[in-house]
Amino acid sequence: MEGLFPQSRCGYVRVAVERGLDRYPSGLTYALDDELADVAVGERVIVPLGRGNSRAEGYVVETFPEVESPAQIKHVLQRDPGAPKLPTDLLKLAEWIANYYLAPLGPTIAGMLPSAVRRGTGSVTLRLIDLPELPGTEPPRLTPKQQGVIDALQSLSSEQRPVERRKLATMSNLKTCGPIDRLVASGCLVETKRTAIDAAWRQATPSQVAPPQPTDAQQSIIDGITQELEAGFSAHLLRGVTGSGKTEVYLRLIDQVIRRQRIALLLVPEISLTPQTGGRLMSRFPERRIAVLHSGLTDAQRNQQWAKVASDDVDIVIGARSAVLAPLSHERLGIVIVDEEHDQSYKQDATPRYHGRDVAVRLAHMAECPVLLGSATPSIESWANATRRGTYHLHELDERAPGLTVPRIQLVDMTAERRRQQTNQGSPIGPTLEQALEDTLQSGGQALLLLNRRGFASYLACRNRSCGWVLTCDQCDVTMVMHRHRDLPRGGFVRCHHCLSEQRVPKSCAACGGAMGALGLGTQRIEESLASRFEGLESGSTLRRIDSDTMRTAEDLHSVLEAFGKGTVRVLLGTQMIAKGLDYPGVRLVGVIDADTAINLPDFRASERTFQLVAQVCGRCGRSNQPGRAIIQTFNPEAPAIRLAADNRYRPFADSELEDRLACGLPPGRRMARLVIQDRDEKRCQSLSEDLRHALQSIGEDQVEIRGPVDCVISRLSGRFRRQIELYSESAPALHRTLATTRARGFLEAADRVTIDIDPISLM
Numbered sequence: 040m041e042g043l044f045p046q047s048r049c050g051y052v053r054v055a056v057e058r059g060l061d062r063y064p065s066g067l068t069y070a071l072d073d074e075l076a077d078v079a080v081g082e083r084v085i086v087p088l089g090r091g092n093s094r095a096e097g098y099v100v101e102t103f104p105e106v107e108s109p110a111q112i113k114h115v116l117q118r119d120p121g122a123p124k125l126p127t128d129l130l131k132l133a134e135w136i137a138n139y140y141l142a143p144l145g146p147t148i149a150g151m152l153p154s155a156v157r158r159g160t161g162s163v164t165l166r167l168i169d170l171p172e173l174p175g176t177e178p179p180r181l182t183p184k185q186q187g188v189i190d191a192l193q194s195l196s197s198e199q200r201p202v203e204r205r206k207l208a209t210m211s212n213l214k215t216c217g218p219i220d221r222l223v224a225s226g227c228l229v230e231t232k233r234t235a236i237d238a239a240w241r242q243a244t245p246s247q248v249a250p251p252q253p254t255d256a257q258q259s260i261i262d263g264i265t266q267e268l269e270a271g272f273s274a275h276l277l278r279g280v281t282g283s284g285k286t287e288v289y290l291r292l293i294d295q296v297i298r299r300q301r302i303a304l305l306l307v308p309e310i311s312l313t314p315q316t317g318g319r320l321m322s323r324f325p326e327r328r329i330a331v332l333h334s335g336l337t338d339a340q341r342n343q344q345w346a347k348v349a350s351d352d353v354d355i356v357i358g359a360r361s362a363v364l365a366p367l368s369h370e371r372l373g374i375v376i377v378d379e380e381h382d383q384s385y386k387q388d389a390t391p392r393y394h395g396r397d398v399a400v401r402l403a404h405m406a407e408c409p410v411l412l413g414s415a416t417p418s419i420e421s422w423a424n425a426t427r428r429g430t431y432h433l434h435e436l437d438e439r440a441p442g443l444t445v446p447r448i449q450l451v452d453m454t455a456e457r458r459r460q461q462t463n464q465g466s467p468i469g470p471t472l473e474q475a476l477e478d479t480l481q482s483g484g485q486a487l488l489l490l491n492r493r494g495f496a497s498y499l500a501c502r503n504r505s506c507g508w509v510l511t512c513d514q515c516d517v518t519m520v521m522h523r524h525r526d527l528p529r530g531g532f533v534r535c536h537h538c539l540s541e542q543r544v545p546k547s548c549a550a551c552g553g554a555m556g557a558l559g560l561g562t563q564r565i566e567e568s569l570a571s572r573f574e575g576l577e578s579g580s581t582l583r584r585i586d587s588d589t590m591r592t593a594e595d596l597h598s599v600l601e602a603f604g605k606g607t608v609r610v611l612l613g614t615q616m617i618a619k620g621l622d623y624p625g626v627r628l629v630g631v632i633d634a635d636t637a638i639n640l641p642d643f644r645a646s647e648r649t650f651q652l653v654a655q656v657c658g659r660c661g662r663s664n665q666p667g668r669a670i671i672q673t674f675n676p677e678a679p680a681i682r683l684a685a686d687n688r689y690r691p692f693a694d695s696e697l698e699d700r701l702a703c704g705l706p707p708g709r710r711m712a713r714l715v716i717q718d719r720d721e722k723r724c725q726s727l728s729e730d731l732r733h734a735l736q737s738i739g740e741d742q743v744e745i746r747g748p749v750d751c752v753i754s755r756l757s758g759r760f761r762r763q764i765e766l767y768s769e770s771a772p773a774l775h776r777t778l779a780t781t782r783a784r785g786f787l788e789a790a791d792r793v794t795i796d797i798d799p800i801s802l803m
């Protein structure tokens with residue numbers, strides 16, 4: 040054999056093939072020919088795959104000079120010329136993620152890269168024009184057109200500038216940008232280039248105000264963590280009530296880090312929803328290179344931001360979950376900060392099912408720098424790390440920042456409210472909340488109203504009590520949700536919020552032929568009832584609804600928030616989207632229409648979620664010297680999660696919740712993994728799940744408890760039956776051994792039918 044291919048082998052590479060082959064979780068080995076001898080780790084190559092040798096792409100993750108049986112090894116076909124090279128640090132993190140979350144490496148790497156990066160799409164830059172800060176030398180004689188441009192700019196306030204080049208041309212009645220370009224060339228105007236996203240944020244940013252002087256409590260936290268900046272890995276949990284100045288602590292630490300010529304990484308939940316954090320960052324560090332990574336960007340924008348980070352042309356990286364996978368050099372990383380660390384959006388619900396916060400901690404470990412997790416309502420996992428295991432340093436801010444008032448929080452027992460209204464049906468907004476809303480609007484304040492459900496009504500049911508038929512999705516075992524639409528027959532349509540299929544509203548009950556009625560309530564129904572009850576509240580102008588039905592794009596959201604910030608929108612009604620990080624001084628009233636939505640979920644985190652929701656939403660008011668008020672409607676006023684959240688007592692809640700979890704052997708007491716088995720055929724789903732259980736059992740890891748299989752809470756989704764097996768163990772390695780061995784034996788091969796979720800968040 041050797042004689043036949045005298046010079047053909049110039050080394051070997053391990054390639055993480057992108058196609059989802061669970062059989063080769065860590066990649067496949069290929070040989071390199073002469074002309075590819077210099078292929079290096081991080082390059083994307085094309086290789087033959089499978090019996091048919093079809094072409095497949097993948098990244099090189101390792102190179103080595105020799106292998107044991109070279110004769111059986113296929114050759115790399117070619118380099119992928121379009122793809123950028125990945126930094127080795129990023130590949131290291133990818134390998135960790137693939138191992139920890141038991142995801143195949145190739146698809147994991149592919150999923151880390153914005154698709155535009157792989158395709159190499161071009162980027163969009165805005166050219167922004169402004170007057171020079173100091174008038175330069177005596178201006179040359181200007182043509183009338185040039186003078187027109189200068190006049191147009193001078194007529195604007197400093198907040199309205201700079202102006203995008205083409206827009207400026209239009210404003211100055213010019214057909215071309217020639218006169219503007221000549222003014223820039225002669226130094227009469229200055230041009231800066233920015234990405235579209237930067238520009239949008241900088242525009243949304245209030246003109247710069249002097250940063251506040253940190254309080255003693257803030258300063259000692261800043262000092263404490265600053266001392267650790269040069270000292271390798273350390274993990275910190277900052278628990279501070281809403282409005283206590285956590286973000287200010289982050290900004291000061293970021294400042295310390297970039298002064299040391301290092302990079303700061305700031306993760307925030309779904310950044311498109313929090314333009315304020317981005318805006319504050321931009322206005323605090325106007326001279327710094329800031330990269331923004333989140334899902335609201337266009338392909339081109341994302342590509343550009345990614346490239347900025349990859350080429351090390353950056354001081355601060357801010358983004359949502361996926362920003363933890365930015366192509367950063369570990370050597371330059373100086374701090375990782377995770378804001379609202381409890382937020383569920385950090386967990387990805389597709390392969391690889393990683394948790395952005397947990398990866399952030401790992402990343403800091405690899406990069407040997409501090410990681411800071413912040414929240415008003417830390418996850419019980421992080422609380423355990425900070426108070427039991429002692430692996431995190433705990434820092435606390437118990438007072439709101441100077442100038443902010445403490446909101447008055449009132450629990451309203453809805454059973455009593457219904458009695459007052461003397462009706463059982465009752466309006467979803469009880470008399471107390473209604474009165475408070477009235478008062479708030481009369482005194483010129485703004486209000487936020489939170490309801491956790493979209494749509495007009497939760498579901499449609501037969502009005503005939505002895506029948507009780509409920510309209511469910513024919514592909515999933517969940518109820519269909521009513522959405523109103525004026526132009527449709529019978530006033531709307533129904534949608535399944537899981538598989539998104541839609542149907543017309545049925546004329547009559549499918550079981551008894553009786554009339555159908557809408558039950559439960561959703562944001563859309565409340566919107567209608569508010570608009571009809573309050574004069575001066577008009578849907579679409581002074582009253583706006585924010586949920587995933589009305590907010591299709593980041594721009595939709597930005598424009599509503601902008602209008603709310605200006606005060607033209609008086610009442611903002613929404614799902615939990617509005618509970619996060621909004622910071623508007625005009626808000627005097629926050630109403631939680633139904634605090635009970637989460638508490639009855641079949642999920643061991645139901646109390647934790649309820650506490651978080653109530654505490655976070657109450658933090659949205661009183662963000663100025665105007666006193667704020669929060670009203671929480673509930674049928675469970677005695678439930679500890681609701682009572683303690685209303686009293687702003689996180690510690691007693693978290694301590695007792697942690698005790699309960701430890702007593703029941705639930706996370707964070709033990710590690711958990713969840714396997715979901717899906718199949719269109721119910722019998723096959725059952726037998727697959729039984730087989731899997733036996734396979735897991737046969738490994739004989741006695742430190743692992745196996746529960747199930749049982750039907751999932753949502754036992755059918757998009758036409759597939761679903762069963763689950765849960766694994767628990769005090770030892771993470773034992774859990775991993777069990778799963779890795781099961782996989783090695785081929786029991787998880789039907790990867791499209793079995794999903795593995797390590798440290799699951801959603802148990803539906």
Ligand code: ADP
Binds near residue numbers: 253254257280
């Ligand atoms: P959190 O992130 O904990 O909700 P923020 O950092 O957003 O709190 O602070 C809330 C408000 O208080 C912001 O408007 C912020 O500028 C202001 N603030 C923070 N720290 C101080 C301080 N030391 N003095 C005065 N105002 C402060």
Ligand code: ZN
Binds near residue numbers: 537540
């Ligand atoms: Zn469905």
Ligand code: ZN
Binds near residue numbers: 501503550551552
């Ligand atoms: Zn019926």
